Amino acid sequence: DIQMTQSPSSLSASVGDRVTITCRASQNISSYLNWYQQKPGKAPEFLIYTASSLQSGVPSRFSGSGSGTDFTLTISSLQPEDYATYYCQQSYSTPAVTFGGGTKVEIK
Amino acid sequence: EVQLVESGGGLVQPGGSLRLSCAASGFIFSSYEMNWVRQAPGKGLEWLSYISSSGSTIYYADSVKGRFTISRDNAKNSLYLQMNSLRAEDTAVYYCARPRIITTYWYFDLWGRGTLVTVSS
Numbered sequence A: 001d002i003q004m005t006q007s008p009s010s011l012s013a014s015v016g017d018r019v020t021i022t023c024r025a026s027q028n029i030s031s032y033l034n035w036y037q038q039k040p041g042k043a044p045e046f047l048i049y050t051a052s053s054l055q056s057g058v059p060s061r062f063s064g065s066g067s068g069t070d071f072t073l074t075i076s077s078l079q080p081e082d083y084a085t086y087y088c089q090q091s092y093s094t095p096a097v098t099f100g101g102g103t104k105v106e107i108k
Numbered sequence B: 001e002v003q004l005v006e007s008g009g010g011l012v013q014p015g016g017s018l019r020l021s022c023a024a025s026g027f028i029f030s031s032y033e034m035n036w037v038r039q040a041p042g043k044g045l046e047w048l049s050y051i052s053s054s055g056s057t058i059y060y061a062d063s064v065k066g067r068f069t070i071s072r073d074n075a076k077n078s079l080y081l082q083m084n085s086l087r088a089e090d091t092a093v094y095y096c097a098r099p100r101i102i103t104t105y106w107y108f109d110l111w112g113r114g115t116l117v118t119v120s121s
Helices: none
Strands: A004-007 A010-013 A019-025 A033-038 A045-049 A062-067 A070-075 A085-090 A103-107 B003-007 B010-012 B018-025 B034-039 B045-051 B058-060 B068-073 B078-083 B092-102 B105-111 B115-119
Touching: A004 A085, A010 A019, A019 A033, A019 A085, A019 A103, A033 A062, A033 B105, A045 A062, A045 B105, A070 A085, B003 B092, B003 B105, B018 B034, B018 B092, B018 B115, B034 B068, B034 B078, B034 B105, B045 B068, B045 B078, B058 B068
Parallel strands: A010 A103, B010 B115
Antiparallel strands: A004 A019, A019 A070, A033 A045, A033 A085, A062 A070, A085 A103, B003 B018, B018 B078, B034 B045, B034 B092, B045 B058, B068 B078, B092 B105, B092 B115
16 A cells, blocks of 8 residues: 655644645655645545646645655645645555545644 | 535444445536545544446455445435444544546545444444
8 A cells, every 4th residue: 555644744834824744655656646625524625636736726825746755735825714634645546545644734 | 516415424333334325416426436535533534445437346445345335326326335344443424525537647526525423332
C-alpha cells in the first residue's frame, strides 16, 4: 500500500497568513495527488487534482505543487472560511486510493 | 440536484450486521463507478470499497475484506454496503463517493453527507 504522510498535523495561523501543508508519498506517485478540504460535520470537498490543477470554483489563493513523492498545498492569504482540515490523497493505485492523516488549520 | 444521500447507519452490537444505502440523483448513476469511504471519530479518511459501473468489478480494503460486501442496483440508482461481523473499530461515518476520471487521473468529485455507524455493546 502507498502511505501518505502529511505535516504538520495541525497549525495555527491568522487571517492573511500564507499557509503551507506538505504531503509525502511512500513511493513515486508522479502527479497522481489530490487535495480535499473538510469542515466539521461536513463531507470532504475536492480542491485540487493532478497535484496542481484547481477545481473550478476554488479560489485562486489555493495552489498545489510537487511531483514524485513530495507535494505542497499553499493558501496564499488565509481567509476565515479556510479554517478546516485538509487531506491529500493519492490516486496512483486506484481504486485503492489512500489519504494522508490530515492537517487541521486553526485560528491563531 | 446532483447528490448522494446515505442511510442505514445506527447503533449495532459487536458481531452484528448492518446494511448501508446510498441513493443517487441528478446524474446517470449507471455510468459511474462508485466507492465507500469511512472516517472514524476524530480520525482521517479511509477508502473501503469500489464497484464498477456495471457491478462486475469490485475491490476492498484489507481492513474490511471478507466482512463487507459492496453492491449496486442501477435500476434503483442505489449503492449498498452490507457490513457483517462488525467490530468496535468499524465505528465511523460512512460516505459514498463518486469518482471523476480524466484519462488516468481519478478524484472524488461528489460525496454524500455520510451516515454514522456505531458498534458498541
